[in-house]
Amino acid sequence: MKYLGFLLVIALTVLLGYAVSIPLGPLPPTVPLLDPNQGFWQNMLSEDELAEEEINLSNLSEPVQVLYDENLIPHIFASNEEDLYRVQGYVTAKHRLWQMEFQTRAAAGRLAEIVGPVALELDRMTRRKGLAFGAELGLKYLQEKDPELLRLVEAYADGVNQYIEELSDARLPLEYKILDYRPEPWSPYKSLLLLKYMSDMLVGDRDLEYSNLRKILGEELLDKLYPQYPQDLDPVIEAGHSWDFTPVSISRPDSISYPSDAIVIDPLPQPEEGVGSNNWAVAGSKTKNGNPILANDPHLSLNLPSLWYSMQLTTPQHSVKGATLPGALGVISGFNEHIAWGVTNATKDARDWYKITFQDENRKAYKYGEEWRPTQFRVEEIHVKGEPVFLDTVVYTHYGPIVYDRTFRSNRQDVNFALKWTAHEGSNEQKTFVLMNKAKNHGDYNAALDNFTAPAQNFVFASKSGDIAMRIQGKFPLKWEDQGKFFMDGADPKMEWQTYIPNEQNPSTLNPQRAFVSSANQHPVDQSYPYYVFDNSYEHYRNRRLNNRLREMSDITVEHMMALQFDDYYLHAAEALPVMLDLLGDHQSSNDKAKKYLKELKDWDFYADPGQKAPTLFYVWWNKTFNQIWQSWHEFGVPVVTPSNYTTVQLLKNEPEGPVFDSEKTAALETASDHVRKGFDEMLEAMINWENEEGDYAWANYKRTSIQHLVPQFRPFSVQNVFTGGGSGILNATSGRHGASWRMVVELGDEIKAFGIYPGGQSGNPGSKFYKNFITKWANGEYLNFDLRTPGDNGSVLFQTTFKSNP
Amino acid sequence: MKFISILVLSTLIVVFVSPFLTYWMIMVLLGILSFVLKPGKWAAFWGGGLGMGLSWLGQSYYLSASTGSALPAQMADLMQLGSSIYLFIITGVLGFLLGALASLSGALLRNLLKRKPNNIYKGTIY
Structure with missing residues (x-):
């Protein structure tokens, strides 16, 4: 018993x-x-409650001092770069380990390992796009050509790994506890992978959609609806800039045969509308204090933990501060004692597609001119949580990986498309940032940029010595007109990219006469630039608003520049609404609700401030009208892209009776006015519904800006309904899910004054008081002080840590 | 009396040793404690259970009160529990069950090894 x-x-x-x-x-x-001693309860502790005065870190040559200011921004004081980056790795991992690992997993196509079969399709797509392939080539490049930089990247990885090794169960980031896995060791390869992740986030192409449209609309209508240059061109490099180089010649093949069939495959995910950025610099002659002022605000998907992590990195030779990307070395957008710089995306059709003709079923060779070239097979092993390993064979050609084939997103046996992308070439973007962090003048800035391949960026620059500059940097294939706009025949060698635009011929400007430089993802240059420039997604509104303001401003202060970053002027509405009201005529004029809405619209000053109601009315009315006009585009049955808002407004204004507005399905002749009126009726219905169900339709309530945790299912760790203005196409580009992911303003006087903010917090831990503490300030257009600190400067210090090497 | 000792000593073990060991090692320690102190079954069960359960409840409450973090409410939301109170209760109950069973196991094992009186007649018959 x-x-x-x-x-x-x-x-x-x-x-x-x-x-x-x-x-x-x-x-x-x-x-x-x-378990309160190991489990999630432990993640309630904030970083200051866990402060350590001393930490042992192997492989340091000298002790390193880290001072955290009141916002938990670390200021690292090291005696050389290798120590600096080792501690940057350690400190970043301490605050953002889960995020940096998660993002590189996403880039490597390894999400299914932790979340299961739901992520399998996404992982297959990521791998077929060859992000990991690109990072491997990047690592090989460092091993062969830049061992010195590799040493620094290795030091960073070592810092991360020393943190991971000593990580206790209690300190394990919350997401690991919930998703039940452990961090893996970091490596230089992962740092490079992170930069590929950025490339992927920022680069799109519409070659598939254009190929289909070319077939459906014909080239003439295509050129009219998707013009290469807009009427109101206000490019990044000031119009009329004179190009002082002899262009490399390129010849367009005499005969071009495009693959002719309409293509029904799911297009690659595109960067979301609203992903873009602003940056600018004004010369001392335009500012009150006579110092150049530089501003930058990259617009990306609004996420927690925030994409950015602020830091100051100091050695006896340099001191730099700004926004870092967890996982990458150095500061990405920031300033040092001599210069400031910032980035915006410089999209320019960097991805092209080639149709591949295989010799036979085995796919071991493909046609190229008169010969058959051998392919290579790369077998992707995708581990799936709770399921057997999934093997995906990706065929590689000399162009790049075949993304679409009989096993992936194609319902036809003979459809094979290879992706050619600059991100697949060995390159050294990391070096650009390591050099830029130490740059002292315009020459150093240019030298740093020479290493940058992808994703192409508009790099703005200003220096204490008074220079302002802009350079559009990336590795750009030199294309003949229309090359790469459509899917091309990979069997025809004439379709190849022939060469690249030399770095020194990339568009750039130094101290232009207008005394400012700026970029907002618009066309890079005017028609005088000797090379073919094309992309579907160029901005038409933010750039003009920005340049109009900068042209008319003088005696500029830092506060003016902050206000401009937070500017809610809705230029698209200002241009479209009068035309729409005109086309509406007296439609619905006896309806009380319509009268009320119309009065609100007519009284509107075109600012999309959070409490305004008119922006909502315009936004809904515009979208309904836009859908009315381009409805038939959705009925083509193949993926296509609709004309831009800008082009649509031009058509409404200039040819309201034009044939594009007429539907072929009806006997009657439709005009612009019909679509505007139908759009208005739909808006009326939608708004009445909204008022009944949701109540207030003020802009912030309608657009519902939310800052989402990287795992969307973790809703309680997201921040919903942030009360803030702006929107897509507005300088303050804060829409529902996208917006200014980082705002920085720097005045380069004798003493540098700097300000920055981002919608999140320094801590990646949802339980910490530093997880989202910047959001309210960010939503109100406020900034944090970002002045450089010296080691002895003890004002508003949260805590300090000394890193010492084990003897 | 044994109950009080078990309760106090289990609490001390959970509070001071837990940060360095995982929960199952703590369970082994509680088992050893009962094995050594030889409490009755009920004293072992309730002493170990309340020791670990109240400690866990107290620790989670203390962490929550001292940090003011909204995490318990967010975790409860994520786990669809409705209120963070349930998280505290579940934590306490789990601690109780683990502590009580570990402690009882130790006591029963000791009971098992209790030297059996093998000579009920006292004295030797030659």
Whole structure:
């Protein structure tokens, strides 16, 4: 009896002890999550409550001092770069480990490993796009050509790894506890992968859609609806800039045959509308204090933990501060004692597609001119949580990986498209930032940029010595007109990219006469630039608003520049609404609700401030009208892209009776006015519904800006309904899910004054008080002080840590 | 009396040793404690259970109160529990069950090894 009782109890104890240690269905293991000493309860502690005065870190040559200011921004004081980046790796991992690992997993196509089969399709796509392939080539490039930089990247990885090694269960980031996995060691390869992740986030192409449209609309209508240059061109490099180089010649093949069939494959995910950025610099002659002022605000998907992590990085030779990307070395957008710089995306059709003709079923060779070239096979092993390993064979040609084939997103056996992308070439973007961090003048800035390949960026520059500059840097293939706008025949060698535009011929400007430089993702240059420039997604509104303001401003102060970053002027509405009201005529004029809405629209000053109602009315009316006009585009049955808002407004204004507005399906002749009126009726209905169901339709309530945790299912860790203005196409580009992910303004006087903010917080831990503490300030257009600190400067210090090497 | 000792000593173990060990090692320690102190079954069960359960409840409450973090409410939301109170209760109950069973196992094992009186007649018959 005694034995039986004991055996029963011990069995029960072991069983319970075991049951609470394993995942139950989709739930994570119970006790590791709930134990107050190891589980999520521990993640309630904020970083200042866990401050350490001293940390042992191997491989340091000298002790390193880290001072955290009141916002938990670390200021690292090291005696050389290798120590500096080792500690940058350690400190970043301490605050953002889960995020940096998660993002590189996403870039490597390894999400299914932790979340299961739901991510398998996404992982296959990522791998077929060859992001990991690109990062491997990048690493090979460093090993062969830049061992010195590789040493720094290795030091960073070592810093991250020393943190991971000493990581206790209690300090494990919350997301690991919930998703039940552990961090893996970091490596230089992962730092490079992160930069590929950025490339992927920022680069799109519409070659598939254009190929289809070319077939459906014909070239003439295509050129009219998707013009290469807009009427109101206000490019990045000031119009009329004289190009002082002899262009490399390129000849367009005499005969071009495009693959002719309409293509029904799911296009690659595109960067979301609203992904873009602003940057500018004004010369001392335009500012109150006579110092150049530089501003930058990259617009990206609004996420928590924030994409950016602020830091100051100091050695005896340089001191730089600004926004870093967790996982990459140095500061990405920032300033030092001599210069400031910032980035915006410089999209320019960097991806092209080639149709591949295989010799036979085995896919071992493909046609290229008169010969058959051998392919290479890369077998992607995708581990899937809770399921067997998924093997995906990707065929590589000399162009690049075949993304679409019979096993992936194609319902036809003979459809094979290879992707050619500059991100697949060995390159050294990391070097650009390491050099830029130390740059002292315009020459250093240019030297740093020479290493940058992808994703192409507009690099703005200003220096204490008074220079302002802009350079559009990337590795740009030299294309003949229309090359790469459509899918091309990979069997025809004439379709190849022939060469690249030399770095020194990339568009750039130094101290232009207008005394400012600026970029907002618009066309890079005017028609005088000797090379073919094309992209579907160029901005038409933010750039003009920005340049109009900068042209008319003088005696500029830092506060003016902050106000401009937060400028809510809705230029698209200002141009479209009068035309729409005109076309509406007296439609619905006896409807009370319509009268009320129309009055609000007519009284509007075109600012999309959060409490305004008119922006909502315009936004809904515009979108309904736009859909009315381009409805038939959705009925083509193949992927296409609609003309831009800008082009649509031009058509409404200039040819309201034109044939594009007429539907072929009806006998009657439709004009612009019909679409505007139908749009208005739909808006009326939608707004009445909204008022009944949601109540207030003020702009902020309608657009509902939310800052989402990287795992969308973790809703409680997101911030919903942020009260803030702006929107897509507005300088303050804050829409529902996108917006200024970082705002910085720097005045380069004798003493540099700097300000910055981003919608998040320094900590990646949702339980920490530093997780989202910047959001309210960001939403109100306020900034944090970002002045450089010296080691002795002890004002508003949260805590300090000294890193010492084990003897 | 044994109950009080078990309760106090289990609490001390959970509070001071837990940060360095995982929960199952703590369970082994609680088992050893009962094995050594030889409490009765009920004293072992309740002493170990309340020791670990109240410690866990107290620790989670203390962390929550001292940091003011909104995390318990967010976790409860994520786990669709409605209120963070349930998280505290579940944590306490789990601690209780693990502590109680571990402690009882130790006591029963000791009971098992209790030297059996093998000579009920006292004295020797030659």
